[in-house]
Amino acid sequence: MNYKEIAKETIGHLYKAHSSIRKSGIDEKLIALAELRVSQINGCAYCCSYHAKELLNFGIEQDVINRLPGWKHTNAFDVKQKLVLSWTEAITYHNDNIQEIRERLLQYFTEREFVELNASITLMSTLNKLRITLAEED
Template sequence: MNYQEISKESIGLLYQSHQQIRKSEIDIRLIVLAELYVSQMNGCAYCCSFHSNELRELGITQSIIDKIPGWKYTNAFDHKEKLVLQWAAAITRMTGDFEELKTQLLLSFSEKELVDLTASISLMNALNRLRITLGDIH
């Protein structure tokens, strides 16, 4: 189903939000890292491919991309990247101590960066679900 064409205005606004978040103060690589991990957790093949390509274009090596699912068990990611991945997992799975994690995040990110990161993760969950349930599988 071509849901983007069927509901141009509503879906278009979601994609406009996605583009606006990418203009945030937060490092775009962190946003895309979160988007890929969310897409991996949700099983959205299209989005996994799309965001993997984006990370490669941003200079992230395939070796690092391959380690994202096992981020807890590698030193391949720095402190901020691990915080982003942990936050993405907590929001996507709706588990964990949100208050404690927010406190940790605010030691490394501004409030605006945290809001933009959270919006990005939340929006990616919505876009994954649209693609998986209504999108064409290719």
């Protein structure tokens, strides 16, 4: 189903929001890392492939991308990246420790960056679910 064409205005607004987040000033590598992790959790094959290639284009090594599912058990990610991944999982899985992670994130990010990061994660989850439920399989 060509859902992007069927609901062109609505879906277009979602992609405009995504573009706005990418232009917000927050490090695009962190956004792409979070978006890949959300896509992995949600099982969106298309988005996993897209964001993995995007990270490669940003200069992230393939070995680091391969370690993403096990990010808690590797030194391949720095403190800021691990906080972003922790937050990504907390809000995607609806974990109970959201407040604790939020407080740590706000030590590294401005309120605006925090809101943009949050918007990115939640929007990516929406885009994953649209792709999984409405698009043809890849």
